[in-house]
Amino acid sequence: MGMLTTTGAELFFKDWGQGPPVVFCHGWPLSADSWDATLFCLSARGYRCVAHDRRGHGRSSQPSDGNDMNTYADDLAALLEHLSLNGVTLVGFSTGGGEVARYIGRYGTDRVAKVVLVGAVTPLMLNTETNPKGTPKKVFDGFREQYTANRGRFFREVASGPFFGFNRRNAKPMPERIDDWWRQAMLSGYKNAFECIAAFSETDFTEDLAKFNGPTLLIHGDDDQVVPIDASARAAVKLIPGAKLIEYPGGPHGVTDTHTERLNADLLEFIGS
Numbered sequence: 302m303g304m305l306t307t308t309g310a311e312l313f314f315k316d317w318g319q320g321p322p323v324v325f326c327h328g329w330p331l332s333a334d335s336w337d338a339t340l341f342c343l344s345a346r347g348y349r350c351v352a353h354d355r356r357g358h359g360r361s362s363q364p365s366d367g368n369d370m371n372t373y374a375d376d377l378a379a380l381l382e383h384l385s386l387n388g389v390t391l392v393g394f395s396t397g398g399g400e401v402a403r404y405i406g407r408y409g410t411d412r413v414a415k416v417v418l419v420g421a422v423t424p425l426m427l428n429t430e431t432n433p434k435g436t437p438k439k440v441f442d443g444f445r446e447q448y449t450a451n452r453g454r455f456f457r458e459v460a461s462g463p464f465f466g467f468n469r470r471n472a473k474p475m476p477e478r479i480d481d482w483w484r485q486a487m488l489s490g491y492k493n494a495f496e497c498i499a500a501f502s503e504t505d506f507t508e509d510l511a512k513f514n515g516p517t518l519l520i521h522g523d524d525d526q527v528v529p530i531d532a533s534a535r536a537a538v539k540l541i542p543g544a545k546l547i548e549y550p551g552g553p554h555g556v557t558d559t560h561t562e563r564l565n566a567d568l569l570e571f572i573g574s
Contacts, residue, residue, distance in 0.1 A: 305353075307379040309367055313360035314353035314380060318344030321414075323390045323572060325352040326377065326397030328420070328557075329497050330456070330489040331482070332359025335394070335557060342565040348572070353380055355400070357493020359485065368496035370504045374403040381412050390572050392417040394557055395528060396501040399423055406509030415516045417568060420528055420554050423506040423537045434532040441502045448495055456486040463526035466553030478558060510540040517544040518571045520564065522552020 305312045315333050317340050325336040333352035340350040354361040356376055357368055366372075377400060381389060389412050393401035398421020405413065428435035447455040460482035461467055467474040486494070519541075521534035530548065538546040547567060549560050557564060 305380055305383050307356075307376050308372075309364045310356040310376065311362040312353050312356060312376060312380065314351060315340065316384065317341075317350045318348055320347040320349050321388060321390070321572070322349045322351060322384075322386045323392060323568075324377075324381065324386065325350065326391070326393040326400045327352065327355065327358070328395030328397055329501055330358060330494040331485045332488060334359065334481075334485055338561050339557065339565055339568065343568065343572075346569060351380070351384065351386070353377075355397075357490040357497070359488050363490030363493055365492060368493050369500050370399055370403040370506075371407065373400045373500070374407050377401070377404045378408050387412050388414045390415040390417065392419065392568065393421055394419040395554065396422055396497065399501055399504055399506055402506040402509040402513075403504070405512050406506070409512065410514055413515060415518070415572060416513060417518045417520065417571065418534070418537065419520045419564070420522065420525060420556060421519070421533060421537065422501045422504075422528055423533065424510055424540060425505045425507065426502045426528065426532065432532065434529075434536070436502070436529070436532070438502075441498055444498050445495065448498070452491070452494075453483075453487065456483050459527075460486070464553065465555045465559055466522075466524060466526070466551075468526075469524070469553075482555075506537075507540060510537055513541045513544070516571070516574075517541050518567070519544060519546040520549065520556065520567060521546065522549045522554060522556045522560070524551050525554045527554035 332354045344350045391401045398418040460479040519534045
């Protein structure tokens with residue numbers, strides 16, 4: 302574990318294992334802890350696994366500025382440079398998938414060997430004239446209203462409902478999973494997490510995806526209620542030459558927790574191929 306000073310922020314990161322580097326970017330409003338089971342699995346199988354807390358999240362500092370995809374990408378670039386990482390497999394979940402895409406859009410793929418996008422917000426979440434399958438802005442405005450009204454309650458409702466699919470018929474909610482999600486979420490900065498809603502929902506990554514030029518794997522649950530698959534992975538795979546999409550039947554947004562064993566197996570197969 303370590304700390305990195307970037308422009309305007311202190312970033313916490315985990316650095317486990319030795320071998321080919323795999324760098325993980327987490328979703329909103331979580332932290333590197335959300336990747337622990339996968340870090341544990343891959344680091345035990347000969348990979349160097351690195352995961353950082355995005356600025357304004359987890360144990361990283363909470364600056365007033367920089368809560369946008371360009372700055373997140375710049376922070377990721379600073380982390381790769383700080384650790385002298387090359388031949389990296391970048392793995393981004395949800396908002397972290399956007400972070401990975403914007404990194405490639407701004408910095409290219411000189412340090413990157415492969416990319417994995419899991420439940421990613423790419424290419425664009427927001428409904429627009431050119432993105433009719435996107436989510437209406439009023440949904441994200443609702444997020445902001447619920448957040449400012451009572452963010453603790455809002456976070457718990459997200460975790461106990463759509464994130465893990467616990468609101469589906471016959472689903473069996475797992476209190477410990479909900480509690481851990483809520484714990485991570487509540488560590489995020491109030492202003493940082495609020496402004497990140499715009500970052501993940503309104504950023505268009507179409508041009509960033511066009512700059513992908515290496516092996517790319519997309520993984521997405523086909524019952525994702527947070528980042529619906531039609532406007533995300535099924536659209537993104539068409540924009541990345543040679544990309545492969547694996548759909549998890551019935552999978553919710555939080556497949557990193559609900560489908561951990563399968564995800565780890567798919568990652569190991571893809572990274573090792």
